[in-house]
Each structure stands twice: as structure tokens, then as C-alpha cells.
Amino acid sequence: MEPKQGGGSEEPFLRHVEKDVLIPQIMREKSKELCSDKVEAFTKCCEETGFLMVVKCQKENKALKACLTAYYKDPTFYEECKEEYLKEREEYRRTGIPTKQRQQKLPTSM
Template structure:
């Protein structure tokens, strides 16, 4: 059973979709887009150990700046929302979650 579209003609989003699932997708995509800064911060933390709080401030600040730029970008939110809606529509048609579809089946058993 298909849910009615909102007044603007867009599919209606549940609270959990707006406040949990789409932001989760945004975090995952932002981490991919900021992967160089994630790697720099991770490398610094691994090399420094317990002193990472002091020694990795520059890498941490660069990572936060990159991620925050994506989190606060309305166009990025809309992009993730459209991707989520596409996945949701596909799931409703097939019953197969997107993550399962992407998994490869073993070629030999």
C-alpha cells in the first residue's frame, strides 16, 4: 500500500526517516567525501597514542570543518533524501534491502 504524497507532491517522510535514516546516510557519505581528512586524523591518532588529544588538534579541526560543511549544506541533504527515497521505493517494489542487493553471491561453493 503506497502512502499518499505530501501537499508539495513529494513522498511523505516519517520522523525516523527525517531525523535518523537520512542523517545517517549523510554522515556515511560525508565520511567518504572527507576520506583524506579521516585518514590523516586516523594516522595521527595511531602514531600518537594517548597524546592524540593534544597532537592531533589540527587534523581533528580539518576533519570537523569538512564534515560540518556537508552536514549544514541543504543541497547535500536533498541529495541524500532523494537517494534514500529511491532506495525506499526500490525496497517497496522488490522487498530486497539495498545493502543485500550490493552483496555479491559466492561464485563457488
């Protein structure tokens, strides 16, 4: 599979795992943050109702799914997450340090 060309610049090559696993993982994390009010409402409902959550939390579950699905299907959101992934990938290739380790190793003030 060759990189696509568009507008005179080459689009970065993405492996299957990057397109189908890593970028969607970023999308899930970011969409949960963006839908945090619905995540919180669903979580609270589940905690309050226990085993009956399947029946009693349908409204909250439906709202949460609708919010998340809207982001998952948004091509602009996908492109934003892809760009974030590409920046992280480029930084990793440059430094050899994964993003999460770089964030943990930030110097503390003395």
C-alpha cells in the same frame, strides 16, 4: 502529519525516523567518503600518537570536523541524500529486498 504540496506535485511523506535517523546516516557515510583525506590524516595522527592524540591531533581533528560540518549543514547535500534514500526505499517497497542484500546477491560471472 500530511504530505506537503509544492509546485503541483506531492512531496513524499517521511517518518520521523527517516528524517532524523536514516537520511542523516546516509549523510554521515557520504560525507566521510567526501572528507576521506581528512579522515585519513586524523586516523594516521591518532595511530602515531596514541594516548596523546587529544593534544597532538587537534589540527587534524579541527579540519575533519570543519569538512564534515560543511556537508551536514548543506541543504543541497541533504536533498541529494534524501533522494538517494527515497530511491532505496522505493526499491525496497518494490522488491522487498534491502539495498545491502541486493548488492551482496549480484550474480557472479561463470
